[in-house]
Amino acid sequence: MTAILETRGLDKHFGGLHVTNGVDFSVGDGEVHCLIGPNGAGKSTFFRLLIGEYTPEGGQVLYRGEDITALKPFERVRRGLSVKFQVPGIFPGLTVAHNLEIALQHHLEGASLSSEIRRLLDFLNLKEAAGERAGTLSHGQKQWLEIGMAISLKPRLLLLDEPTAGMSPAETFATGEMVQALNRDGVAILAIEHDMAFVRQIAQRVTVLHVGRIFAQGSTDEIVANEAVAAIYLGETEAPRRKQDA
Amino acid sequence: MRRLLRRLEGPQTLGRGPAFWAAFAIVLALAIAYPSFADGYTVGNTAYFFCWVFMALGLCLIWGYGGALSFGQTAFFGLSGYAYGVLTLNVGAAYGFTIAAVVLAVALAAGFAALLGYFLFFGRIGGVFLGIITLSVTLALERFMAQTAGPDWRIGAARLNGYNGMSGMPPLTVPWFDGDIVLFPDVALYYGLLGLLVVTYLGLRILVNARFGNVLVAIRENPERAEMLGYDVRRYQLGAFVIGSALAGLSGTLYTAWGQYITPSSMGLTAAALPVIWVAVGGRSDVTATLVGTLAVLGGFQALTIYGSQYALVVMGLLLVVVVLAAPEGLVVALMRGIARLTRKAAAR
């Protein structure tokens, strides 16, 4: 499989903390890839390096063969990367529909813009909330809205940082189906997840990150069966787990 | 053209539908009729109020819509005012040059804003630092102009005159077939400014409801998300800053032409604080609220000045505190939202 995204020797420190330690990593074109690892492993930092929010001290980020290490985030987004961060990033004072409009106005206007907003509201289960301020949504709904904005850009590679946090098992499953639907349309997906049921549902490949390094890589079954991986989660509150039905 | 007109209403502006535009038409008709039942002095005084509104609208765009509090609107006001003085004192008012001087002076303010804004926004300076730097710029300009008293401080025929300021520049003069029309600060200037104000107000409504305005409020709400949607945040901030500062420059030239007079104190601390108060009291997040609020506060301020300007300033400060505590979105915004709720309820019944 050709890689849509690749990192070579990516490095980042916070003070004395080596948060990203010479990471060589790749996501295949059209692949659904999950990134797991204990809290503080450096997963979110790695995402911010990929999108350009942080500048690495060493190494490169390549997107479809092009070195994008020096590009600004908005330039990477325009090339087809799109991201949903761990903390939902929405426009809290604007209505839900207006949030989507701002994402969609890049490539749509007039009647087709309005109809796409309606379609997305329906798809995201946010039809009733269309006129509400986005800041008043529940955490799970904010996640959906941000995912909606991220996919509005028609990305080729979608980065999702803990997309199902705050969602019920049913909502988590629906998110998984949405990810699979996007993937069938040819979108590659890299998702940071703790919920192993979700990982099993979507992932074609899993990478474990631990203290800034790639610790293991393989299929979901291989990773779940890996005792060394289980060991690094010991004493962690964020161990791979299933959401419990309440 | 039809598309532009549709942008007169939208999510970024209060007031929509036939009721709002009927009210707008009535207010405009009253404003047009006003000089026929008011004396020349009062009309000229109202024109004086109009001069300031452009600066408030500019700050509304930069701060209310873009979320960047510029404390330096008066820097562009003063720069343009002085530029108008220097240009017209040297060239005179013939052949409509005063109009050209307004355009040149505003362009100068816009150019200076582009330069300053480039360093601010492309240097990712935001929040309180933006306020501090813009305030420093206006205070530095005030200090600089205040020490230009000597006879050496002249540009061509124009003496800068230090703290006393520059005076004697010609008023706005429109060339006409059978002789120039001089817009003295009475009925003629009133109509000129009213027209300019209506055009600016409607133009801003279109701008903030267009794609540009959508991105601007997105940046105000969450700049990181705006960037992650593929927008170059810095360009939009710079664009808003240049337009808003140019409007401050327009106020400066009009004020100078109105009173044929400009001093360094127009760039001082008190002057710099006033636009922030006007915009905050009316409601910074809406152009209509800013327009109405600014005129109301200016009128109230002048009425209070009869008892002494220091008291008027204290009352302004108190008013700001009360608004920030009681109606942080601004008095006019709160009022307009209230009216909208009432009419919706009445319609539902």
Ligand SMILES: Nc1ncnc2c1ncn2[C@@H]1O[C@H](COP(=O)(O)OP(=O)(O)O)[C@@H](O)[C@H]1O
């Ligand atoms: N901006 C920052 N400044 C300093 N330290 C940070 C910053 N962001 C993250 N860290 C630290 O880097 C480590 C990795 O954080 P993060 O990438 O958020 O991990 P994860 O997403 O895997 O939980 C943590 O120890 C965290 O405290």
Ligand SMILES: [Mg+2]
């Ligand atoms: Mg994280």
